[in-house]
Amino acid sequence: MAQTMFDKIWQRHIVKPAENGHPAVIYIDLHLIHEVTSPQAFTELKNRGLTVRRPDKVLATLDHSTPTSAPDAQGQRKYVSEAAWQQVRKLQENCRRFGIHLHGFDSPHRGIVHVMGPELGATQPGMTIVCGDSHTATHGAFGALAFGIGTTEVGHVLATQSLLQHKPKTLRVWVDNTLRPGVGAKDLILHIIGKLGMGGGTGHVIEYAGPAIEALTMEERMTVCNMSIEAGARAGLIAPDETTFNWLRGRQMAPKDFDAACADWRTLRTDEGASFDKELRVDAAKIGPTITYGTHPGMVIPIGAAVPAARDEVEAKALSYMNLKAGEQLSDRKVDIVFIGSCTNGRLSDMREAANELKGHKVAKSVRMMVVPGSEDIKRQAEAEGLDKIILAAGAEWREPGCSMCIAMNGDMAKPGQTVVSTSNRNFAGRQGPGSQSFLASPAVAARAAVSGFVCEPQAIEETA
Ligand SMILES: CC(C)[C@H](C(=O)O)[C@@H](O)C(=O)O
Numbered sequence: 266m267a268q269t270m271f272d273k274i275w276q277r278h279i280v281k282p283a284e285n286g287h288p289a290v291i292y293i294d295l296h297l298i299h300e301v302t303s304p305q306a307f308t309e310l311k312n313r314g315l316t317v318r319r320p321d322k323v324l325a326t327l328d329h330s331t332p333t334s335a336p337d338a339q340g341q342r343k344y345v346s347e348a349a350w351q352q353v354r355k356l357q358e359n360c361r362r363f364g365i366h367l368h369g370f371d372s373p374h375r376g377i378v379h380v381m382g383p384e385l386g387a388t389q390p391g392m393t394i395v396c397g398d399s400h401t402a403t404h405g406a407f408g409a410l411a412f413g414i415g416t417t418e419v420g421h422v423l424a425t426q427s428l429l430q431h432k433p434k435t436l437r438v439w440v441d442n443t444l445r446p447g448v449g450a451k452d453l454i455l456h457i458i459g460k461l462g463m464g465g466g467t468g469h470v471i472e473y474a475g476p477a478i479e480a481l482t483m484e485e486r487m488t489v490c491n492m493s494i495e496a497g498a499r500a501g502l503i504a505p506d507e508t509t510f511n512w513l514r515g516r517q518m519a520p521k522d523f524d525a526a527c528a529d530w531r532t533l534r535t536d537e538g539a540s541f542d543k544e545l546r547v548d549a550a551k552i553g554p555t556i557t558y559g560t561h562p563g564m565v566i567p568i569g570a571a572v573p574a575a576r577d578e579v580e581a582k583a584l585s586y587m588n589l590k591a592g593e594q595l596s597d598r599k600v601d602i603v604f605i606g607s608c609t610n611g612r613l614s615d616m617r618e619a620a621n622e623l624k625g626h627k628v629a630k631s632v633r634m635m636v637v638p639g640s641e642d643i644k645r646q647a648e649a650e651g652l653d654k655i656i657l658a659a660g661a662e663w664r665e666p667g668c669s670m671c672i673a674m675n676g677d678m679a680k681p682g683q684t685v686v687s688t689s690n691r692n693f694a695g696r697q698g699p700g701s702q703s704f705l706a707s708p709a710v711a712a713r714a715a716v717s718g719f720v721c722e723p724q725a726i727e728e729t730a
C-alpha cells in the first residue's frame with residue numbers, strides 16, 4: 266500500500282504498537298535538551314535513582330536564558346536574574362553528572378537548539394527527534410519526524426530513549442509554482458498559517474511538498490517547518506532530496522558512510538498515490554511579502570493591505586491589544602524595536618538578508634535594532650563575511666547567540682506599549698515584553714522597518730491570492 270513519509274518513519278520506530286486505546290511506544294533517535302525544560306526531568310531521574318539510558322543520543326545547549334551581551338574582561342556574563350543563572354548552572358551540572366555532551370559557553374557550536382542540531386549534522390532524515398520545546402518541528406526540514414514534548418516526557422526519554430505517542434493524522438500542504446523574487450520562506454509560512462488558521466493543523470503532522478518547496482534551500486525549509494506548531498501541528502516534514510544531502514555532507518555528526526545513508530534516505534519520500542487525512546493547496550506565485558497584525562501568527566496580511574475587520578471575539582481582542590483599528594495601514598505605525606534572530610530566522614542567510622537591506626543606510630533614530638545570530642557558527646561565518654560591520658555601521662546591535670527577544674527570557678525585551686517588528690515566530694500578547702506589541706515578518710521586511718522607522722512600507726509586490 267502506498268505510504269506517506271510520516272507512515273514510513275513512524276513504522277520504523279515502533280517499539281510496541283498502540284493497543285486498545287493505549288499509545289504506541291516509539292524509539293527516539295535524538296533527544297535535544299536546553300536549560301528551561303530539563304531541570305525537573307533530571308530531578309525526577311535523581312529522585313528515582315535512574316540513569317540516562319543513552320547519553321550519546323542526547324545533545325544539550327544553552328540558549329533561552331543566556332545573556333546576549335558579551336562577557337566582561339573576566340569572562341563573566343550578566344544574567345537577567347538569579348533564576349536564569351540557576352537554570353544554566355543546573356544544566357551544566359546535570360550534563361556532567363549524567364555524561365551528556367553540553368554545547369556550553371566553551372563550545373564553538375553553542376546555539377539555539379534548533380539551529381545547532383542541524384548545523385552539527387545531528388539532525389538527519391528518517392530520524393525521530395524530540396526536545397522539550399515546541400519548535401522542534403524545525404528539524405522536519407530534513408525529513409525527520411521531530412516534535413516537542415513536555416518536561417515529564419523529557420524525563421521518560423532520558424530514562425528509556427523511547428516515548429509513548431498517539432499516532433497523529435497527516436496533512437499535506439502542496440505548494441505549486443515558485444516564490445516570486447523578493448518573497449521568501451517566512452512570507453510563505455505566514456501565508457500558509459493564515460490559510461490554515463491557528464488550530465488548522467491540530468493533531469496533524471504536516472508534509473510540505475510541491476515544486477515551490479523543492480526549490481527552497483535548507484535554511485528556508487527550516488523556516489517553514491519551524492512554524493508548523495503555530496498552526497497547531499505536531500510536526501512539519503519535507504522529503505529529503507539532493508538539497509538536503511548536499512547540506513548535510515561532511516558535517517561533524519553526519520554518517521560516516523554517507524552514500525549508503527543517502528540511498529536509504531531516498532526511500533523515505535511519500536509514495537505516489539498515498540493519501541492524507543487533510544490537504545491544502547497553495548499557489549506560491551500569488552504570495553507577496555506578508556506580515557502579522559494580531560496576537561497569533563495566523564492573523565496575517567499582505568504588506569500594503571489595510572488591517573482587516575475582526576472576524577470573531579478573539580480577533581477583536583487581538584486588535585485592541587495591538588492598538589489597531591480595521592482599515593488602518595501598518596505603514597503609518599511607528600516601530601520602536603526591530604529584532605532579527607530566533608530559530609525561525611536567525612541563520613546565516615537571514616543575517617545576509619538583513620545586512621543587504623541595511624547596507625548604505627542608517628537605522629532610524631527612534632529605533633533600536635538588535636541582530637542576534639542563532640549560533641556561534643553563524644556568528645563566526647557572518648563576521649568572516651563582514652556582515653557585522655555592515656550591521657554596526659547602520660547603527661544596529663550585533664549580539665551574542667541565543668533566543669534573546671524571541672521569548673524575552675534573558676532580559677532582551679520591549680517595554681510596555683512598544684512596537685516590535687520581529688523575525689521570530691510568536692506574537693502572543695506580552696511575548697516580547699509585557700504590554701508590548703509584535704509584528705512578525707521576514708528579515709528583509711524587518712530590516713526595512715528599522716531604516717524607515719515604520720512597521721512596513723506602504724506597498725509591496727501585489728498579492729493576487
Ligand atoms: C521555553 C520553551 C519551552 C518554549 C517552547 O516550548 O517553545 C520556547 O522555546 C518558545 O518558543 O516558546
Ligand code: SF4
Binds near residue numbers: 377398400609668671
Ligand atoms: S528562538 Fe524562540 S522559538 Fe526558538 S527555541 Fe528559542 S524561544 Fe523558542
